[in-house]
Amino acid sequence: MTDSLNTYLQDAQPRQLAELQEWLRIPSISTLAEHRPDVKQAATWLMAQMRQAGLDNVELIETATQPMVYADWLHAGPDKPTVLIYGHFDVQPVDPLPLWTTPPFEPTVRGENLYARGASDDKGQTFLHVKAVEALLQTRGALPVNVKFLVEGEEESGSRAIRQYVPAHAAKLAAAVALISDSHILAPGQPAILYGLRGMWTAEVTVTTADHDLHSGSYGGAIHNANQALAELLAQLHDAQGRITVPGFYDEVRVLSAEERSNLARLPYGEAEILAESGAPTAYGEPEYSVVERTGARPTLEINGMWGGFIGEGFKTVIPCQAHAKISCRLVPYQDPARIADLVTRHLEQLAPPTVKVEVLSTRGGGYAFLTPYDAPAIQAAARAYGRVFAKEPVYTLEGGGIPVVNVLQETLHVPVVLMGFGLPDDNLHAPNEKFYLPNFYRGIRTSIAFLDEMAGTDTQG
Amino acid sequence: MTDSLNTYLQDAQPRQLAELQEWLRIPSISTLAEHRPDVKQAATWLMAQMRQAGLDNVELIETATQPMVYADWLHAGPDKPTVLIYGHFDVQPVDPLPLWTTPPFEPTVRGENLYARGASDDKGQTFLHVKAVEALLQTRGALPVNVKFLVEGEEESGSRAIRQYVPAHAAKLAAAVALISDSHILAPGQPAILYGLRGMWTAEVTVTTADHDLHSGSYGGAIHNANQALAELLAQLHDAQGRITVPGFYDEVRVLSAEERSNLARLPYGEAEILAESGAPTAYGEPEYSVVERTGARPTLEINGMWGGFIGEGFKTVIPCQAHAKISCRLVPYQDPARIADLVTRHLEQLAPPTVKVEVLSTRGGGYAFLTPYDAPAIQAAARAYGRVFAKEPVYTLEGGGIPVVNVLQETLHVPVVLMGFGLPDDNLHAPNEKFYLPNFYRGIRTSIAFLDEMAGTDTQG
Numbered sequence: 001m002t003d004s005l006n007t008y009l010q011d012a013q014p015r016q017l018a019e020l021q022e023w024l025r026i027p028s029i030s031t032l033a034e035h036r037p038d039v040k041q042a043a044t045w046l047m048a049q050m051r052q053a054g055l056d057n058v059e060l061i062e063t064a065t066q067p068m069v070y071a072d073w074l075h076a077g078p079d080k081p082t083v084l085i086y087g088h089f090d091v092q093p094v095d096p097l098p099l100w101t102t103p104p105f106e107p108t109v110r111g112e113n114l115y116a117r118g119a120s121d122d123k124g125q126t127f128l129h130v131k132a133v134e135a136l137l138q139t140r141g142a143l144p145v146n147v148k149f150l151v152e153g154e155e156e157s158g159s160r161a162i163r164q165y166v167p168a169h170a171a172k173l174a175a176a177v178a179l180i181s182d183s184h185i186l187a188p189g190q191p192a193i194l195y196g197l198r199g200m201w202t203a204e205v206t207v208t209t210a211d212h213d214l215h216s217g218s219y220g221g222a223i224h225n226a227n228q229a230l231a232e233l234l235a236q237l238h239d240a241q242g243r244i245t246v247p248g249f250y251d252e253v254r255v256l257s258a259e260e261r262s263n264l265a266r267l268p269y270g271e272a273e274i275l276a277e278s279g280a281p282t283a284y285g286e287p288e289y290s291v292v293e294r295t296g297a298r299p300t301l302e303i304n305g306m307w308g309g310f311i312g313e314g315f316k317t318v319i320p321c322q323a324h325a326k327i328s329c330r331l332v333p334y335q336d337p338a339r340i341a342d343l344v345t346r347h348l349e350q351l352a353p354p355t356v357k358v359e360v361l362s363t364r365g366g367g368y369a370f371l372t373p374y375d376a377p378a379i380q381a382a383a384r385a386y387g388r389v390f391a392k393e394p395v396y397t398l399e400g401g402g403i404p405v406v407n408v409l410q411e412t413l414h415v416p417v418v419l420m421g422f423g424l425p426d427d428n429l430h431a432p433n434e435k436f437y438l439p440n441f442y443r444g445i446r447t448s449i450a451f452l453d454e455m456a457g458t459d460t461q462g
Numbered sequence: 463m464t465d466s467l468n469t470y471l472q473d474a475q476p477r478q479l480a481e482l483q484e485w486l487r488i489p490s491i492s493t494l495a496e497h498r499p500d501v502k503q504a505a506t507w508l509m510a511q512m513r514q515a516g517l518d519n520v521e522l523i524e525t526a527t528q529p530m531v532y533a534d535w536l537h538a539g540p541d542k543p544t545v546l547i548y549g550h551f552d553v554q555p556v557d558p559l560p561l562w563t564t565p566p567f568e569p570t571v572r573g574e575n576l577y578a579r580g581a582s583d584d585k586g587q588t589f590l591h592v593k594a595v596e597a598l599l600q601t602r603g604a605l606p607v608n609v610k611f612l613v614e615g616e617e618e619s620g621s622r623a624i625r626q627y628v629p630a631h632a633a634k635l636a637a638a639v640a641l642i643s644d645s646h647i648l649a650p651g652q653p654a655i656l657y658g659l660r661g662m663w664t665a666e667v668t669v670t671t672a673d674h675d676l677h678s679g680s681y682g683g684a685i686h687n688a689n690q691a692l693a694e695l696l697a698q699l700h701d702a703q704g705r706i707t708v709p710g711f712y713d714e715v716r717v718l719s720a721e722e723r724s725n726l727a728r729l730p731y732g733e734a735e736i737l738a739e740s741g742a743p744t745a746y747g748e749p750e751y752s753v754v755e756r757t758g759a760r761p762t763l764e765i766n767g768m769w770g771g772f773i774g775e776g777f778k779t780v781i782p783c784q785a786h787a788k789i790s791c792r793l794v795p796y797q798d799p800a801r802i803a804d805l806v807t808r809h810l811e812q813l814a815p816p817t818v819k820v821e822v823l824s825t826r827g828g829g830y831a832f833l834t835p836y837d838a839p840a841i842q843a844a845a846r847a848y849g850r851v852f853a854k855e856p857v858y859t860l861e862g863g864g865i866p867v868v869n870v871l872q873e874t875l876h877v878p879v880v881l882m883g884f885g886l887p888d889d890n891l892h893a894p895n896e897k898f899y900l901p902n903f904y905r906g907i908r909t910s911i912a913f914l915d916e917m918a919g920t921d922t923q924g
Binding site: 198200202209210211212214215216217218219220221222223224225227228230231232234235236237238240242274277278279280281282283284285286291294295298299300302303304305306307308309310311312315316317318319320321323324325326328330353354355356357363364399400401402 | 672676677694768771778781786787792863864
């Protein structure tokens with residue numbers, strides 16, 4: 001980086017922090033109707049910042065649910081790539097309030113951390129990209145690439161509007177790469193690129209064995225109990241080692257390369273860590289895969305909810321005629337949610353004995369798993385950017401959950417998605433005392449600048 | 463029977479019906495606090511009837527919950543046996559009220575039936591014994607045996623007081639036989655003696671796999687899901703034919719004799735009937751036993767309730783750390799509830815893999831099964847009494863449920879219990895339009911008289 005940019009970034013820190021604190025004071029909780037005006041206010045506050053940064057076409061996108069904000073800077077020229085930056089300015093609720101050391105919407109610096117709801121997720125990580133653009137335009141008068149921002153206001157409440165908006169505005173949002181900072185790195189000095197997320201299929205299973213609940217005195221022993229029938233079906237979906245027994249379930253699962261497995265083996269996470277976090281007596285699952293692989297690169301079948309019969313206080317000697325389960329599969333590349341739905345449904349139907357009727361109702365469309373191969377050029381640009389700022393090569397991580405917007409961007413815009421996080425594992429996301437480690441806020445601004453430079457192929461350093 | 467007794471019984475019918483209707487007008491619902499005065503009133507009404515019948519020592523027994531009524535007639539002499547007659551004057555609630563053709567507490571005769579809450583269960587079946595005693599004292603001036611009545615007011619709400627009273631007053635209640643009319647016969651002309659009831663053991667099973675609920679994205683595949691673990695454990699408690707797989711579970715089960723099996727095979731109930739009643743597609747359970755045997759003479763293990771994880775509207779991708787089941791065993795002679803508790807608990811603990819902690823908490827003391835061998839003299843006396851009045855030999859039936867007071871009487875007083883019912887299977891017990899088939903009310907009075915005579919060994923019939 002040039003001296004003038006370095007000096008600018010050094011000098012700007014107090015102002016950048018004060019601005020972020022101002023944004024964090026707006027309680028933009030998107031799931032609570034009474035905070036709807038705050039979500040809108042967080043949007044208009046961001047728009048003012050974007051204008052101040054020098055972005056063009058700053059636009060409030062009103063939707064049926066919560067607003068989005070768009071802005072761009074497209075003067076790098078047609079031979080330069082376009083980077084689409086996504087973020088969100090809505091935040092999670094704050095309960096339980098008494099557990100916060102300082103109030104969630106009074107951003108407070110303690111030590112090297114800034115405490116506030118949204119500090120890390122995702123106002124802080126969104127704002128650092130605005131500050132990167134501002135720094136470049138203030139010092140160089142131009143960006144090395146074209147940039148578009150799309151920032152939503154309901155990531156914490158379903159991302160409804162953006163799912164419709166992106167496909168309908170594919171040309172407007174066209175880009176060479178999408179950049180998202182809504183994840184965490186491994187440790188303050190160890191950057192990480194999240195290159196894979198699992199997909200999902202969910203369903204409700206209903207087992208019926210009679211047309212009404214029966215008295216166990218009169219019918220016990222001669223009518224199949226629906227709870228028992230459900231347990232007997234569900235128990236057949238895994239073998240004793242935790243492998244899923246649904247025929248064909250693993251057919252399309254991406255095979256990990258030896259290089260990838262060896263990279264994953266280097267991550268500082270394993271059985272000791274998962275046991276400490278969960279309190280489980282011992283780990284579970286496919287013995288031929290590591291904990292990191294099982295939770296990131298292998299599919300699952302979970303019983304998220306299960307119920308039937310009398311579940312209140314006391315006792316009722318009923319034979320339930322129906323029992324229910326909510327099940328879900330975490331999917332990996334290249335599993336097709338619709339095919340998984342078919343396989344699981346067919347398997348349960350085939351397992352059901354003549355005493356049992358089983359129904360499987362898919363409860364949402366299901367999402368494909370996400371993967372950006374880590375030899376993709378955009379991922380490598382992100383890696384070089386991290387390396388320059390953190391003076392440390394990033395590690396490559398997988399996450400077991402999904403981020404809905406990643407699927408939308410990938411499937412609609414057909415761009416690689418780079419998940420370049422600056423949070424930390426202990427940021428207390430969705431919990432009391434959410435924080436952002438401030439050194440990484442400032443490093444994030446520099447890394448964002450470095451990434452834009454790397455994407456341009458125009459390293460302006462030195 | 464003598465002519466004078468026959469004439470008396472003939473003439474008394476309109477008055478006996480009117481009196482029963484008067485009792486049935488009292489809404490003595492024991493589970494509803496607002497009906498507490500009505501339960502008391504039903505008790506004092508019965509006491510007046512007992513005095514009118516010629517019984518001595520008529521006593522209101524106040525308790526912490528609902529009152530009981532005691533009365534006796536002990537002038538038959540020490541060489542004559544004593545018959546203890548049990549009944550109850552409390553009734554079930556009446557919801558849903560709109561389904562009653564005539565109001566539940568306005569007893570109405572339609573055709574040969576008397577419709578009212580409590581008509582069959584159990585005011586009608588209790589009252590017929592009072593009328594039998596009255597008829598004998600009015601016509602003969604004496605009873606052939608000594609008689610004691612103990613009638614409770616909370617059979618429909620737990621029989622709490624009587625469980626404490628009987629053991630504490632064993633000498634006062636001493637008898638050669640206990641007689642209960644709180645069951646049904648097979649058809650208007652087909653009497654039935656219920657000679658066996660199943661016992662019960664109940665427990666709550668809790669399975670724990672972690673110390674808090676976990677996100678299935680981060681932990682799915684590497685931590686055992688408690689719902690899955692519970693299903694896997696419960697599914698191992700029965701084999702594919704419905705036999706219970708707990709080692710030792712059947713060790714003490716009474717073996718049915720060939721004669722008994724052949725008697726049970728003659729009962730007009732089987733697979734067709736149980737499927738019609740339950741709506742089940744096909745029957746379940748031990749193929750080597752008939753439906754009547756499976757529901758009456760074989761033990762069961764049921765999952766009455768089962769729950770874990772997220773069971774509300776929508777979806778939550780949680781890995782539950784705990785899952786629960788309420789289980790119960792219907793027991794048969796000579797199974798010991800405490801031993802069954804041990805066997806099931808030990809088996810579940812042995813089945814649990816290292817990922818799972820399982821706890822089994824017995825939720826009530828458990829009751830032994832009841833059996834009065836049908837060659838017992840008191841049963842044979844009841845059979846002869848039925849035969850005389852109905853001109854048809856009774857059949858011998860088993861019931862899969864239990865009657866708590868039967869255990870109390872049997873285990874505390876060490877007397878055979880005779881379950882001599884006069885209700886019918888379609889009496890709508892606990893449901894709208896409860897009824898009593900009036901011809902069997904009058905036959906019941908005669909059968910009660912015949913039973914007392916048979917017990918005295920003094921058949922006074924001409």
